[in-house]
Amino acid sequence: MxxxxxxxxxxxxxxxxxxxxxxxxxxxxxxxxxxxxxxxxxxxxxxxxxxxxxxxxxxxxxxxxxxxxxxxxxxxxxxxxxxxxxxxxxxxxxxxxxxxxxxxxxxxxxxxxxxxxxxxxxxxxVGFDVIPTDCVARKLKELIPDATTLALGFSAAAGISPGTMKTAVRGLGSSSVERVNGKLSPFPIGAKRRTIDFGRGSRTAIAIPWGDVSTAYYTTDIPNITTWVPVPTAAAYAARALSWFSPILGKEAVQERLLRYVDENVSGPDEAVREKSSTYVWGEATNEEGRKVVVRIQTASTYAFTVYGALAVVKRLLGSGGMLAGSFTPAMLFGSHFIEEIQGSSSFVIDEIRP
Structure with missing residues (x-):
């Protein structure tokens, strides 16, 4: 092919x-x-x-x-x-x-x-966005099929590429997003905070508009979904303050200047940073009775994982012959354990918390 x-x-x-x-x-x-x-x-x-x-x-x-x-x-x-x-x-x-x-x-x-x-x-x-969190979401659905609430997140150490930074700049003029009763629902950036142990100790985290508020819904049918990243406590409050300036940051002239700055100053992490960094992925599902399951897994750095993950999907599809057709998430195509097969990934660690 x-x-x-x-x-x-x-x-x-x-x-x-x-x-x-x-x-x-x-x-x-x-x-x-x-x-x-x-x-x-x-x-x-x-x-x-x-x-x-x-x-x-x-x-x-x-x-x-x-x-x-x-x-x-x-x-x-x-x-x-x-x-x-x-x-x-x-x-x-x-x-x-x-x-x-x-x-x-x-x-x-x-x-x-x-x-x-x-x-x-x-x-x-089919990169770090969203293979790891999508597989964690499907794993949680397998472990707690009647889950009504899903939270997903990750803690990453590597830098950021120009393309990703441009996407972040585009989002400065908008709000954060969660899934509530099956519908996407906006809320101010920095408005939701909690403490999460992503795999290397408890950290303050804020809810962000990560892709899983969309994809995890199609993978799991869980109606309520939030996505989280760790930040310093001061940054969590700063993010909330930043949301007040969203109308200004979204203006075309401001966006053009910020995007030009990215072109001139952002180059992305080098090979040494990509290879030595790792990422911790976390997920939590809860049902109406209060049963809670937490899943964690460690992966390669975000950009290294994107390379390995994207090529793993390509190889599977090129070698598959006839396959289903339609719209899929990665975990819908290949299952929850797909992440464990990708270079640099550990195995799932599962914790259950009874009410």
Missing amino acids: RWMIYGANGYTGELVARQAVRDGMRPVLAGRNARAIHRLGDELGCETSIFALSREAAIEALHDVDLVLHCAGPFTDTSQMMIEACLETGTHYLDITGEIDVFEYVHSKQRATQAKERGVILCSG
Whole structure:
């Protein structure tokens, strides 16, 4: 099967491309920056494809491609065109987004129906966003099938890439999000705080708009979902104060200046940081009787995991022959233990707390 990495010249796309070649794979390297893509293709000995994301150009480029791994963010701006082209050409679609809007689009009834009719798999979030937390969510559902409340989170030490930082900048003008009774519900950033032991001691944590408030709902059907990260206590209060400035931070002129700053100053963690860092993933499910189960697992650093995780999904799909079609999360496709098979991951640690 012939497969493509779109956005192969970006920070994460290039990491995936280099690891794919080390693993003996030969993806088509694609993007709109001809000079950067050709240079990388020459170095890695891979075919290249240059096109911007218009519907016509994407359809033409994908007509003989079986699978595309989309790595060009912010995905809110880029994913819809690629998904539409994949549905038109019968190409399986993967991406490494963590953006809630994209997940909701992929899992909409219309997209899922189109994918089934055309024999296409749509699976967003095949990197650190959201494989680890998605697998933890499914594991918790297996352990406590009648759970009504799900909380997920992670504690990471590595730096941040330009693409991820741009996504964060785009979110400064909006609110945080949780799932309440099956519906996405906004609330001010920094408004929800709690103490969590992610796996290396109790820390103050705040609720954030992580992708699992979307994906974990489709994986588990649990109606109430929050997502959490640890922060210094002072930062938790600062985040709440920052939400008061959301209208200003969301203005176009402010956004342009912040995005320009990212382009000029953010380069992403280097190999040494990626390789020595690890990430702690945590989840907690509770049922109406008060039974509570906690699951923890340790993974490689966020960007290293994204490389390993995305390629693990690609390899499974390329080697699978006939498969289901439709809209899926990673854990829906491969089960809860998929995370334990990915390089750098430990095994699940499970604790049960009875009322």
